[in-house]
Amino acid sequence: MADLSTDFLGIESPNPFWLASAPPTDKEYNVRRAFDAGWGGVVWKTLGAEGPPVVNVNGPRYGAIYGADRRLLGLNNIELITDRPLQVNLDEMARVKKDFPDRALIASIMVPCEEAAWREILPRVEDTGADGIELNFGCPHGMSERGMGSAVGQVPEYIQMVTEWCKEYGKLPVIVKLTPNITDIRYPARAANAGGADAVSLINTISSITSVNLDTFSPEPSIDGKGSHGGYCGPAVKPIALNMVAEIARDPETKGLPISGIGGINTWRDAAEYIALGCGTVQVCTAAMTYGFKIIDEMTAGLARWMDEAGHETLADFQGRAVPNVTDWQYLNLNYIAKARIDQAACIKCGRCYAACEDTSHQAISMSSDRVFEVIDEECVACNLCVDVCPVEDCITMVELQPGEVDPRTGKTVKKEYANWTTHPNNPGAQAAE
Amino acid sequence: MGNSVFTPGVVSGRLPADELRQNFADLHPPLEAHEAAVAADRCYFCYDAPCITACPTAIDIPLFIRQIQSGQPEAAAKTILDQNILGGMCARVCPTETLCEEACVREAAEGKPVEIGRLQRFATDAMMEEAHPFTRAAETGKRIAVVGAGPAGLACAHRLAMHGHSVVMFDARPKPGGLNEYGIASYKTVGGFAQKEVAWLLQIGGIEMRYESVLGADGLTLESLTGEYDAVFLGVGLGGVNSLRAAGEDRDGVLDAVSFIADLRQVGDLEGLPVGRNVVVIGGGMTAVDAAVQSKLLGAETVTIVYRRDRDRMSASRFEQDLAASKGVRIITHAQPLAVHDAEEGNEVEFEYTEEDGGALKPTGEKFRLPADQVFKAIGQALDGVPDGLELTGGKIAVTGAGRTSLRKVWAGGDCASGGDDLTVTAVAEGRDAAEDIHQTLMS
Ligand SMILES: Cc1cc2nc3c(=O)[nH]c(=O)nc-3n(C[C@H](O)[C@H](O)[C@H](O)COP(=O)(O)OP(=O)(O)OC[C@H]3O[C@@H](n4cnc5c(N)ncnc54)[C@H](O)[C@@H]3O)c2cc1C
Ligand SMILES: Cc1cc2nc3c(=O)[nH]c(=O)nc-3n(C[C@H](O)[C@H](O)[C@H](O)COP(=O)(O)O)c2cc1C
Ligand code: SF4
Numbered sequence: 001m002a003d004l005s006t007d008f009l010g011i012e013s014p015n016p017f018w019l020a021s022a023p024p025t026d027k028e029y030n031v032r033r034a035f036d037a038g039w040g041g042v043v044w045k046t047l048g049a050e051g052p053p054v055v056n057v058n059g060p061r062y063g064a065i066y067g068a069d070r071r072l073l074g075l076n077n078i079e080l081i082t083d084r085p086l087q088v089n090l091d092e093m094a095r096v097k098k099d100f101p102d103r104a105l106i107a108s109i110m111v112p113c114e115e116a117a118w119r120e121i122l123p124r125v126e127d128t129g130a131d132g133i134e135l136n137f138g139c140p141h142g143m144s145e146r147g148m149g150s151a152v153g154q155v156p157e158y159i160q161m162v163t164e165w166c167k168e169y170g171k172l173p174v175i176v177k178l179t180p181n182i183t184d185i186r187y188p189a190r191a192a193n194a195g196g197a198d199a200v201s202l203i204n205t206i207s208s209i210t211s212v213n214l215d216t217f218s219p220e221p222s223i224d225g226k227g228s229h230g231g232y233c234g235p236a237v238k239p240i241a242l243n244m245v246a247e248i249a250r251d252p253e254t255k256g257l258p259i260s261g262i263g264g265i266n267t268w269r270d271a272a273e274y275i276a277l278g279c280g281t282v283q284v285c286t287a288a289m290t291y292g293f294k295i296i297d298e299m300t301a302g303l304a305r306w307m308d309e310a311g312h313e314t315l316a317d318f319q320g321r322a323v324p325n326v327t328d329w330q331y332l333n334l335n336y337i338a339k340a341r342i343d344q345a346a347c348i349k350c351g352r353c354y355a356a357c358e359d360t361s362h363q364a365i366s367m368s369s370d371r372v373f374e375v376i377d378e379e380c381v382a383c384n385l386c387v388d389v390c391p392v393e394d395c396i397t398m399v400e401l402q403p404g405e406v407d408p409r410t411g412k413t414v415k416k417e418y419a420n421w422t423t424h425p426n427n428p429g430a431q432a433a434e
Numbered sequence: 435m436g437n438s439v440f441t442p443g444v445v446s447g448r449l450p451a452d453e454l455r456q457n458f459a460d461l462h463p464p465l466e467a468h469e470a471a472v473a474a475d476r477c478y479f480c481y482d483a484p485c486i487t488a489c490p491t492a493i494d495i496p497l498f499i500r501q502i503q504s505g506q507p508e509a510a511a512k513t514i515l516d517q518n519i520l521g522g523m524c525a526r527v528c529p530t531e532t533l534c535e536e537a538c539v540r541e542a543a544e545g546k547p548v549e550i551g552r553l554q555r556f557a558t559d560a561m562m563e564e565a566h567p568f569t570r571a572a573e574t575g576k577r578i579a580v581v582g583a584g585p586a587g588l589a590c591a592h593r594l595a596m597h598g599h600s601v602v603m604f605d606a607r608p609k610p611g612g613l614n615e616y617g618i619a620s621y622k623t624v625g626g627f628a629q630k631e632v633a634w635l636l637q638i639g640g641i642e643m644r645y646e647s648v649l650g651a652d653g654l655t656l657e658s659l660t661g662e663y664d665a666v667f668l669g670v671g672l673g674g675v676n677s678l679r680a681a682g683e684d685r686d687g688v689l690d691a692v693s694f695i696a697d698l699r700q701v702g703d704l705e706g707l708p709v710g711r712n713v714v715v716i717g718g719g720m721t722a723v724d725a726a727v728q729s730k731l732l733g734a735e736t737v738t739i740v741y742r743r744d745r746d747r748m749s750a751s752r753f754e755q756d757l758a759a760s761k762g763v764r765i766i767t768h769a770q771p772l773a774v775h776d777a778e779e780g781n782e783v784e785f786e787y788t789e790e791d792g793g794a795l796k797p798t799g800e801k802f803r804l805p806a807d808q809v810f811k812a813i814g815q816a817l818d819g820v821p822d823g824l825e826l827t828g829g830k831i832a833v834t835g836a837g838r839t840s841l842r843k844v845w846a847g848g849d850c851a852s853g854g855d856d857l858t859v860t861a862v863a864e865g866r867d868a869a870e871d872i873h874q875t876l877m878s
Contacts, residue, residue, distance in 0.1 A: 067475075068471055068472055068474070068475030068503070069471075069472045069475070070468070348539040348540070348542045348543040349480075349484070349539055349542065350478045350480040350481070350539040351480050351481030351482060351483075352478060352479070352480065352481060354481050355481040367481070367482075371482075371484070391478050391543075392543065
């Protein structure tokens with residue numbers, strides 16, 4: 001049986017599944033239920049500075065994007081950090097940590113960008129027995145207008161500065177949570193690294209408006225006829241988050257910096273993909289908010305089963321295995337040539353591949369009067385659109401042409417050698433092949 | 435003590451009112467909005483979709499389903515009604531399992547087609563509450579007589595009215611709808627839908643209705659019509675019934691299935707409708723199934739359909755046959771009636787088994803008898819009282835192209851005309867196409 005135990009920055013947890021800082025981790029009651037259910041760790045709902053807590057709106061905080069059967073695909077929120085007094089949270093954290101010593105308990109913190117504020121809060125957090133801190137530089141709404149959250153996360157110098165304060169005045173491992181609302185995720189990650197961060201976690205939510213109400217012309221969620229951008233998360237954001245994780249994992253400046261992966265993790269498989277891209281733990285929010293804590297059973301059992309089947313005994317056995325395969329476009333092998341193939345026995349004759357290719361692509365699929373669809377190799381550029389729109393799994397596949405075969409589209413013989421754009425004759429900046 | 439399933443003879447009130455109400459409720463209940471969204475999402479929006487080809491009225495099914503998906507069932511209804519003005523009735527009565535849904539690629543893929551019929555009903559039901567979506571073109575001054583206010587006649591009249599012609603409809607019965615009103619099984623068209631739909635259809639304007647006007651009686655002849663009108667459309671259906679040609683056919687208790695069904699459709703109170711304890715239905719089509727199932731639902735103890743060939747040859751679809759079986763109707767195949775005899779209680783029908791010998795039926799000599807308080811004949815309808823001068827083929831009015839008969843100025847469509855299956859949707863298609871042809875002819 002695969003071993004799911006995790007050591008992330010010296011913080012141990014029985015499995016890599018942590019609950020991200022959000023409503024599921026907002027108070028003792030929730031966190032106890034989460035730990036009872038089997039979650040490996042939690043990042044407590046973000047704490048603010050001492051003083052009157054923030055207030056939330058009193059109307060809807062969430063908006064959603066649905067699939068047909070109201071399957072939740074994306075969630076948007078305008079919630080702020082915890083709206084409960086700091087000391088209440090700290091007392092609860094201490095009690096929970098005492099009762100669950102084997103679980104990871106991380107304190108998420110967002111206080112004003114002033115040295116004193118950080119200096120004040122760090123020892124109080126340490127007194128709870130928390131295993132680490134996460135700096136919330138990500139929240140895109142409400143807090144950013146007050147100069148916190150993503151307002152800090154979008155300025156690499158601030159990230160570095162605050163990280164340095166936390167390393168200087170605190171003893172706990174520092175995880176810097178990054179905002180995706182930035183053009184190039186490598187800059188904030190480098191800044192965190194330069195400031196001495198022990199790890200980064202990403203992504204926080206993406207600035208978004210879920211929809212516009214066509215009766216009231218208010219953005220949703222609507223508060224008394226007005227809406228404000230919120231943060232987008234859930235299954236829809238996973239591809240964006242995976243790319244950002246990969247960018248950091250392969251950037252020479254941050255290579256090896258531990259990462260906690262967040263964004264749209266819904267099943268064990270999503271988690272495995274994050275880990276393959278280098279993450280040491282994963283954090284989940286929307287999936288838990290949609291289905292409740294019990295999904296942890298599927299996640300842990302699924303990951304363990306897959307690891308057993310694939311022959312991975314520990315997470316380290318496959319952690320980061322996908323990173324070397326992430327490259328830049330210009331290094332992709334242009335001598336790799338494929339053609340679409342339609343399995344006639346599996347085809348149900350819907351004609352979607354035909355409509356897609358004929359109307360929007362390369363006119364590379366023929367249709368007979370009795371609805372037989374066939375690929376025209378002379379035209380097929382192997383774009384994969386037909387595969388993507390075919391409703392039958394594995395009915396259309398991409399088949400690689402072998403070296404020595406002739407590509408009927410170009411009339412050229414397929415070469416065995418790897419060749420990319422950097423040496424391609426059409427590239428004005430091409431260097432001669434070595 | 436009231437009557438029960440076991441009361442001998444032909445009596446009413448075999449089942450309590452509650453049970454009757456349940457028995458005759460919607461066969462396919464309407465979809466709720468959320469169910470419709472989920473059902474619509476299963477449509478693949480096929481290229482040149484096979485379901486469109488399979489629909490006799492060629493409704494753009496993927497388009498209307500996408501319109502349901504995007505939250506506009508009324509727009510979906512308009513797409514349907516553009517092709518099939520009785521799309522609401524068709525959604526309820528079409529044997530979709532042999533039409534659009536049989537062609538659905540998801541039927542091929544997983545044996546579970548998109549629920550086109552129920553989605554069509556979802557869309558058209560939404561439209562029934564709305565203003566009539568079609569308007570008339572400018573008055574052309576042309577007047578057209580439409581005989582028969584069944585699906586064929588109604589579709590023809592509506593299309594003609596849309597093109598600006600004035601239509602006068604004649605029907606022998608006191609109510610419009612044809613078999614929609616007098617034939618289709620009750621549980622397919624609950625809540626008086628046939629009349630609601632006709633009333634909605636007539637909102638187009640330009641159609642005058644003359645009920646209890648029989649072509650061939652009281653001076654109403656094809657000649658007088660062709661004299662008075664610019665064109666005539668005949669959609670008179672099949673009013674006659676084929677006979678059994680078995681001894682004792684004239685005995686009490688031997689009835690036409692279609693009249694039994696018509697009575698059933700018209701009776702206000704099902705508790706007052708008598709049905710036999712033992713019922714035998716002879717035939718293999720939709721009429722046989724409907725008579726048998728509804729007898730059972732009324733409380734008959736035993737109901738048996740007897741058909742002379744094998745099940746695959748029955749014109750009732752497999753779905754209809756299974757429906758009958760699920761209601762407790764027994765289906766005996768390969769047997770034909772010889773005679774109806776007097777029995778101690780009611781009648782007894784004597785049958786002989788048959789064998790098929792290269793298409794021809796051969797009696798085997800083996801015989802059996804079934805007790806029958808009621809015997810329903812459902813071995814096909816026939817054209818009744820055809821006006822003189824019309825050429826016939828296969829017992830129907832011969833037509834070519836879009837319903838052109840052998841007489842200039844006379845078109846025909848629906849069950850009474852040659853070609854096409856005897857289905858509501860086919861009648862609609864033929865009525866509509868004849869209207870277009872009449873319009874072209876009159877305006878050129
Ligand atoms: C019991 C039964 C069940 C059926 N179930 C289904 C089903 O579930 N699904 C399906 O698709 N189809 C079904 N059908 C077939 C379907 O009802 C017919 O195909 C369809 O109604 C034909 O339409 P029509 O307009 O040609 O004729 P009809 O509906 O028969 O209408 C003809 C009209 O003409 C009138 N008429 C007749 N003679 C004269 C005259 N001399 N003068 C004036 N008016 C006249 C009649 O009163 C009637 O109103 C069923 C048929 C029967 C009998
Ligand atoms: C309602 C809600 C409140 C959140 N509050 C916080 C927060 O206080 N601090 C924080 O760092 N992230 C917060 N997040 C972001 C989540 O921790 C997480 O980064 C994001 O939802 C992406 O993960 P997911 O796709 O699994 O939901 C919040 C998310 C949601 C939905
Ligand atoms: S009219 Fe009948 S056959 Fe045509 S799409 Fe509707 S249900 Fe299917």
